[in-house]
């Protein structure tokens with residue numbers, strides 16, 4: 201490789217890909233369409249699988265410091281009755297890294313700050329890509345062209361690079377709308393370090409402390425696409441009404457959130473793509489494998505994919521096309537499986553028939569913790585294709 205890699209999009213996927221490539225001794229530049237890092241949407245769970253990779257990238261400690269470690273999980277009914285519990289702290293110990301809830305902005309700033317100075321170009325909106333001989337070229341608004349050994353689309357759910365590689369196709373609405381917010385914690389009784397999901401009739405609420413002062417929450421509702429209240433204030437009022445009478449801290453958390461800090465978005469994913477690259481043009485993160493937010497793995501999978509992309513390019517620098525095919529070959533089954541699990545959780549969460557909800561609650565109450573933990577453990581365990589730094593050639597000092 202001579203010119204390095206051109207990455208389109210400065211989200212989690214793009215920044216991690218650039219960092220992993222840098223760590224692998226390869227040159228990478230990130231071209232972000234926005235004028236700065238795009239961090240709307242409160243916070244994120246960085247599960248153990250992602251935290252392990254962030255550790256390999258040398259930023260896990262900073263991420264832990266910026267967020268709050270999650271040690272437990274609980275599922276409750278709408279009245280606050282306990283349905284199930286999980287020991288996320290023990291899982292993290294067994295898997296080699298904790299799970300951390302971190303503000304989105306902090307995560308992006310840590311990743312961007314770890315890159316070599318000048319690696320990110322803002323205000324660069326990619327409109328197309330092409331391949332000319334041994335060069336991949338990104339074409340930006342205004343006609344500017346930037347070439348490299350590869351162009352990687354890390355430009356999210358509605359990726360322009362993906363459209364060029366796979367053809368235009370709209371993402372699929374999964375029938376659920378999502379609100380996220382950060383509440384002031386003052387005086388609200390909450391279990392520290394416990395991520396709590398509360399489930400009702402087609403409505404769910406999920407919360408976790410983001411530190412001593414703040415609580416990150418997230419609510420979903422089965423809903424037609426595109427519905428919005430006329431203002432942020434009305435959106436908050438409607439949410440308060442929907443969750444009126446729910447047990448535990450939920451109404452208090454909604455009341456303690458400023459209307460302007462509530463972000464509403466609809467939930468989309470896509471069926472697994474048949475390929476993730478065309479020649480020297482590849483995809484990473486949501487551009488390759490978008491998934492619903494229901495198990496908090498979209499960003500985590502972007503981080504796994506970013507690491508593996510760099511590893512494949514480092515291992516096979518003379519044949520970029522083959523490296524991109526190998527990357528997709530390894531990552532496709534894992535990312536597709538996690539996306540399918542995420543969609544399944546979204547579908548279960550949308551159940552709104554009272555009898556079905558009662559059956560769900562009874563099933564959760566009766567299921568032993570070890571059994572409930574199995575799918576989570578599976579998702580949080582890095583696949584064998586992920587090569588830790590001790591085995592990566594760049595860490596062994598080979599060139």
Ligand SMILES: Cc1cc2nc3c(=O)[nH]c(=O)nc-3n(C[C@H](O)[C@H](O)[C@H](O)COP(=O)(O)OP(=O)(O)OC[C@H]3O[C@@H](n4cnc5c(N)ncnc54)[C@H](O)[C@@H]3O)c2cc1C
Pocket residue numbers: 208209210211212213214231232233234237238241243244245246324325326327354355356357358359360378379380465484485486487491492493495496497498499500501502
């Ligand atoms: C409500 C919600 C909660 C979530 N919670 C979690 C969670 O707890 N844990 C988790 O791991 N994941 C979570 N996710 C998923 C996670 O947010 C995404 O999977 C992750 O952000 C994907 O990162 P990305 O870099 O691939 O894409 P994005 O974050 O979408 O970043 C893409 C970047 O590309 C830029 N861009 C777009 N088009 C262009 C262009 N043409 N040219 C240049 N730049 C462009 C954008 O401005 C953006 O900065 C959640 C998602 C939602 C919606």
